[in-house]
Amino acid sequence: MLKIYNTISRKTEEFQTLEPNLVKMYVCGVTVYNDAHVGHAMSALVFDIIRRYLEYRGYTVKHVMNYTDVDDKIINRAKQLKEDPLKLSQRYIEDYAKDLASLNVLPATSNPQVSKTMPLIIKFIEGLIEKGHAYAASNGDVYFRVTSDEDYGRLSGRKLDDMQAGARIEVGEAKDHPMDFALWKSAKEGEISWDSPWGKGRPGWHIECSAMNLAELGEQIDIHGGGNDLIFPHHENEIAQSESYTGKEFSRYWVHNGMLQLGGEKMSKSLGNIISIKEFLSKRSADVMRMLVLNGTYRAPLLFNDDTLDAAEKNVERLKSALRPAAPSAKGLAAESLTALAATSDAAKVNFTEAMDSDFNTAGAIAALFEFVKAINTARDNGATSEQIKPMQDSFRELAGVLGLKLEEKQGSGEQDEQVNALIAERTEARKQKQWKRSDEIRDQLKEMGVTIEDSKDGTIWRYS
RNA sequence: GGCGUCGUGGCCAAGUGGUAAGGCAAGGGUCUGCAAAACCCUCAUCACGGGUUCAAAUCCCGUCGACGCCUCCA
Numbered sequence: 334m335l336k337i338y339n340t341i342s343r344k345t346e347e348f349q350t351l352e353p354n355l356v357k358m359y360v361c362g363v364t365v366y367n368d369a370h371v372g373h374a375m376s377a378l379v380f381d382i383i384r385r386y387l388e389y390r391g392y393t394v395k396h397v398m399n400y401t402d403v404d405d406k407i408i409n410r411a412k413q414l415k416e417d418p419l420k421l422s423q424r425y426i427e428d429y430a431k432d433l434a435s436l437n438v439l440p441a442t443s444n445p446q447v448s449k450t451m452p453l454i455i456k457f458i459e460g461l462i463e464k465g466h467a468y469a470a471s472n473g474d475v476y477f478r479v480t481s482d483e484d485y486g487r488l489s490g491r492k493l494d495d496m497q498a499g500a501r502i503e504v505g506e507a508k509d510h511p512m513d514f515a516l517w518k519s520a521k522e523g524e525i526s527w528d529s530p531w532g533k534g535r536p537g538w539h540i541e542c543s544a545m546n547l548a549e550l551g552e553q554i555d556i557h558g559g560g561n562d563l564i565f566p567h568h569e570n571e572i573a574q575s576e577s578y579t580g581k582e583f584s585r586y587w588v589h590n591g592m593l594q595l596g597g598e599k600m601s602k603s604l605g606n607i608i609s610i611k612e613f614l615s616k617r618s619a620d621v622m623r624m625l626v627l628n629g630t631y632r633a634p635l636l637f638n639d640d641t642l643d644a645a646e647k648n649v650e651r652l653k654s655a656l657r658p659a660a661p662s663a664k665g666l667a668a669e670s671l672t673a674l675a676a677t678s679d680a681a682k683v684n685f686t687e688a689m690d691s692d693f694n695t696a697g698a699i700a701a702l703f704e705f706v707k708a709i710n711t712a713r714d715n716g717a718t719s720e721q722i723k724p725m726q727d728s729f730r731e732l733a734g735v736l737g738l739k740l741e742e743k744q745g746s747g748e749q750d751e752q753v754n755a756l757i758a759e760r761t762e763a764r765k766q767k768q769w770k771r772s773d774e775i776r777d778q779l780k781e782m783g784v785t786i787e788d789s790k791d792g793t794i795w796r797y798s
Numbered sequence: 799g800g801c802g803u804c805g806u807g808g809c810c811a812a813g814u815g816g817u818a819a820g821g822c823a824a825g826g827g828u829c830u831g832c833a834a835a836a837c838c839c840u841c842a843u844c845a846c847g848g849g850u851u852c853a854a855a856u857c858c859c860g861u862c863g864a865c866g867c868c869u870c871c872a
Contacts, residue, residue, distance in 0.1 A: 343802085363872070376872035406870075486801095489867075495800055496868070538870085560872030561803085567871090591803085592866065601871055628810065628821075633803080634865060641810055644822040651821075654836070684819095688812085696812050700820035707837085714829095714837055769831055776833080787835050794835095 335390060337556075338632060338692045340564065340587035341488050345692055350555050351585065356387050356394045357550040359584070361542060361559035361567070362444070364401040365425035366410045368609040369432050371622065371637060372593040372600040378623055379590040379631045380558050381438040381737055386689050389735045397549045398441040399542060400426050402448050403535050408524060418525050419448055432610040436619045437737050445545040447536065451527050454536045454544040457578060458516045466577040470507035473519030473532040479512045482573045488587060489565035514570055516540045539570035546575065546583075557584035561591060561632070562599070591633045600637065608637075617642060620649045620738050627695040627736055648699070653740050655706040655729055658719040660791035666717040674717075677708040678725045685732050698736065705729040743783075743797035753784055757793055764788075
């Protein structure tokens with residue numbers, strides 16, 4: 334039985350879908366005006382892992398991730414670059430899609446964009462006005478009336494009265510209540526805008542997601558996800574809008590990932606402590622980033638530093654060690670040992686599922702994968718043949734795949750391979766002659782080429798590292 | 799100040815009532831010409847102070863501390 338921690342109830346609940354075997358999951362994507370950073374990667378990875386596990390559990394997952402391509406920041410950046418805002422955002426949408434692909438994140442089922450959802454957004458706002466949940470101000474802005482929603486604040490656990498202390502009405506705003514938020518913002522001179530019943534303008538941030546949800550998944554969804562920095566006000570406001578509009582419970586489960594921490598602080602554009610996904614991938618592999626996430630708890634802050642990354646890298650290497658073949662000359666394992674091996678494999682698989690069922694306890698799932706590693710490596714050390722360990726390796730690889738780990742050994746060109754093989758042949762000959770100096774020279778040379786070698790009774794094996 | 803999450807070995811981190819998973823690092827060993835990898839062994843009583851209970855890291859109260867949100871943010 335899969336259990337998921339639900340932000341709105343602050344409890345871990347049994348997971349039940351609205352429709353049998355179908356999960357409708359909406360995850361807040363990014364505002365596209367700059368390179369995405371590893372904090373975005375964390376969120377994308379968390380929901381990729383959740384999606385993959387749900388699919389492994391037999392669900393069909395409709396995974397929607399939006400792109401906010403209409404926004405103040407985009408407009409400002411476009412102005413700076415003297416580029417059309419929609420072209421700019423389109424450029425970064427394609428860029429982000431590439432980043433995600435290079436992280437082995439499965440593409441969402443659909444990626445709606447604000448600029449392409451405009452008619453529904455306007456219709457949505459009109460509906461809210463009709464129902465008395467929103468009002469058009471004199472300046473062309475439209476606001477959501479928070480006092481019209483009795484439950485306002487229930488996701489973030491805030492009461493309207495508590496929130497008013499810090500609330501301010503900015504100059505130029507025409508709100509009835511300080512906490513009212515913009516559904517539609519009237520356009521300033523020369524800005525990109527769309528026609529609406531309230532004049533030229535563009536939608537506020539929150540209404541987009543409500544509208545795209547409705548467009549892609551309907552009135553009710555199973556899982557709504559995003560970073561926990563979005564709980565208030567973004568998700569709170571989404572709930573207010575959607576439930577006021579449809580009169581139905583919007584999302585059954587609210588799932589929020591913790592923030593990536595760089596030097597004890599959240600990594601964010603506004604703090605300027607950013608490492609882009611591209612920069613990261615120029616130094617470490619996608620598996621390492623994913624392992625960093627898997628090794629932690631998706632809801633907790635994730636420490637991103639050399640120590641945690643080095644450990645993640647070692648973890649990945651260790652997992653890979655289980656996939657290596659046995660020596661061709663291996664003499665084989667007795668039947669009873671094979672039975673024990675199969676039993677270990679089954680137990681590890683159960684542990685994996687139990688961990689993941691428990692609110693996606695990926696750290697526990699990784700521990701289960703290490704059970705495989707130990708069992709496979711021990712079997713190999715004890716003389717199992719490649720054939721004998723293969724079934725367990727297949728199970729192991731399948732589960733690693735559920736977490737999105739590729740565990741690929743680095744590949745070289747055929748030319749390189751030949752060169753390496755030639756050097757190894759020479760070294761083997763030198764070793765036969767006990768010419769240790771020459772042998773070690775070659776080993777150093779190979780190391781410089783990025784090749785690690787291992788000698789054993791059955792010969793020398795090597796790999797790119 | 800308000801709301802929320804949390805504080806487990808040198809580091810990362812599972813575990814939410816019955817005497818502490820896993821990984822990294824460290825030390826010892828097997829293997830090796832030496833290495834490397836793998837394997838074996840060693841390594842914590844759970845921030846602090848009270849309380850509930852036959853029994854608590856796990857529940858309750860308090861203290862201290864960290865982080866997030868309260869303004870754009872994954």
